[in-house]
Amino acid sequence: MLSYTASVILSVFLRNFEGSLSYCVYIGKNHSADGHAWLAGYGDEPSSHWLEIFPEQSHPEDALVEVGVTPSADLPGVRSSIPQVVKSFRKIRVSYSHYKGVPAPVTNGGLNEHGVAVRSVWSPSRKELIEMTSKVQSGPSYSDLAGFVLERATTAREGVEVIAKMIKKYGESTYGGNTHVIADATEAWIMIEPAGGKGLWAAERLSDDAIRACRPGYIGSIPIACENHPDFIYSQNLVSFAKEMGWYVDGNFDFNAIYGDGAGVWAGARWVENELETRAMKPSRIEFRDMVWALRTERLTGDTAGYGQIVPLVNPVSNQLRMLWHAPSGAVSAPFSPVFMGQTEIPLEFGKHRYLTVGEAARFLDTDKPVCGGPETLSKVSLRTESFTAAVVECKRLLYLILQNTDSFLEQANLAFTQRERSLVLRTKKF
Template sequence: MSYGIYIGRNLTETGHAWLAGYGDEPSSHWLEIVPAADHEEGATVTVGVGPESDMPGRRTEIPQAARTARHMRVSYSYYLGVPAPITNGGLNEHGVAVRDIWSTSRDALIAMTPADQTGPNYSDLARIVMERARTAREGVDLIAALIAEHGYSDYGGNSHIIADPDEAWVVIQFSGGKGLWVAERLGADDIRASRPGYVGVVPTQPDERFLYPAHFISTAVELGWFDPASGAPFDVNAIYGDGKGRWEGMAWVEAEMRRRAEAGPITFADVCWAIQTEVLTGDTAGYGQVVPLVHPADPALRVMWHAPVGPVTAPLVPVFLGQAGVPDEYAQHRYLTTGEAHRFLDRRKEVKDPETVSHVPQGIEVSTCAVAEFKRLMHLAFQDEGLRVEAWDHFRAMEAEIAADLPRVLRSAELLIAAGEPVLAARLLTRENAAWLGRGLDDCRALAASGHARLRQRGVLNRTRRPLAPAQRW
């Protein structure tokens, strides 16, 4: 399902906006930095879903951009049959950040969806925006153009938050094969949580705040779902969505963040809390991301704070767009990767059946899998309140220490870039990130070992089929 939250710049201590969130997927997750690339004229990219997807369709080719932007993202291997690798978004070199969030459509629209649907799926849209958009508004226009020209392959409806340092947009795509979408602009004084993506009442003509295709209102009229003569407002959620309005968790976290804004500017720790609190974050949260929406002196200095699992029991650590790569421990492992259960690190049967060979390099597979280690700590902490508090306090202190050191690291890299030494800057950023991520993983192992020993010694390891976890508002 996923979750995202946007905080406008007028409400923050730092004076810039923030975009944070996590993804809910029951598969492997890995961090990657994708370099910019030039593409030959006539190049294409494969998009959509196949017949094996829960809501089937046809994979098709659409034109590739002449150049795609450098970006960093979390990828994963499975959701409802959508072809891997899949992504919910990240941050590109132009400062455009994307969060993908489920947003179900009306049952009748889902039923109308053609079995041979074509066009980009939710992950394709997130990836293409990161590859091509220079502003958040440009990201909205890209989605609109892609849906109009190629269609939209869905699994019941979806949404994205697309943000840059100046503004953000909530963009919802609807089921039904009718090319329906809507976008709402968010600004400097806004706080918006999405889970699911939500847009309420819109005017009957697009304006500076709301965008949608020309047939958006008329389609509802034709289907008998809206009568302009009634004088009733056009409530998008009621007409095209689930009709439930803003979900409880959304309303709760927005109210809490608004309260904090009124008490004093929202801090970095407050933003992190919004995706760390056990009230909202648990085992389903596959990772965490927090993006400061700024324009640094060089794109290499763009930062995305990353946690390898739900950050209720993991630290958020800054990843730099300009670093050379990510540590092997945080790259793709076979752990939870769809299809790896029937593959081997053995090529003897490769000619007869290529799918018997693992897609994960052996050199990476022999490293510790950060996701597996942090998941272990999470489920130990969910069985022991004392360990959960200990891990929370430890990692929050670690984040505060890193946040205090971050400006000096960025300034050092900036000076190297200004001196004509971008390779040395990349080396510096790569080393700092690896040290922070490595420290977090070492501390995770220590906390998990201690916690497991205590639970085992007390004879209270939960061996039932009823997992223990904090109560959540979703």
């Protein structure tokens, strides 16, 4: 039987589950013990997750990239092709193999060579916007947009502009509304793209004093009376469309009430923010271990969390020294390890394995024999990779062991991970 603590954990997951429960935390640099901001988070998807480092790439001027969702998505659409950039930046990201009609590999974000980090988090739109979304919608998905930010933006503000231009020119394939939190060493923006296919979006700049937890993404009042406000930018039709639909007349422009679900800030996100605000008031302020806590707390993180990612938003002496911390599954049962932009490869244990990878159950690893059905029946994972231990598998096994007796095992696992991470933090600070 599950212990009482484990039962509580699972009940929290079930009670609050509304599709994807992607989660993100941003900490402004004024709260940081190390003097820099932090961006952390994970995605909740029932498929495999693996770490990838993409090199800088050059593309032909007529190169195209396929984007969008398929008819099998909750909000169906059609795939389309749009121009690729001539040069795409080097980046680190976590990929995964399934999310409701979004073709793999899918991503919630990562870090690029210029120090731009992005996290993608759900953000529910009002019912009318869901209903008016075309069943043949086209344009980039949330995953495509996150990838384009990593490939094309040199600053967080540029990341917002990349998404805005994409939506204006090619549309967007929505799954009901989404958030992108985009940050660099100087500033951060939270950008929400409502459903409906009307090209709507709004972005709020997060200050150096900000502590923001997104689950889901949230923007409140926008000062529309103040033109060129330094902390808010939005699509040209944001206000006019709301008036046209009768959702807004005058006065306070509450973005969540007008275009979102009207529920305000979720209690779980507020709980995380309050806890982090308390920690920020201590003499030590917020450290790496506090960011780990925000992703490891069993009240929010468990079996549904596909991985963990923490980015220190710094400007090192070399772009190759930019790094993020990666946990191969939910951080309750997985330690964080540093991954540097300058790495030429990642350990095969952290790469793509067949475990939980959509479509792999019907494929074979034996490539020496002819297989009925052709290439579609051959695994896309190499023999060499599959011969290595999969970090996700081992961490999942540990999670299920912990859940059988959290009173005994949760504290032990947490202590072991904390000791290892403390040692690694000291070693990485040398860089």
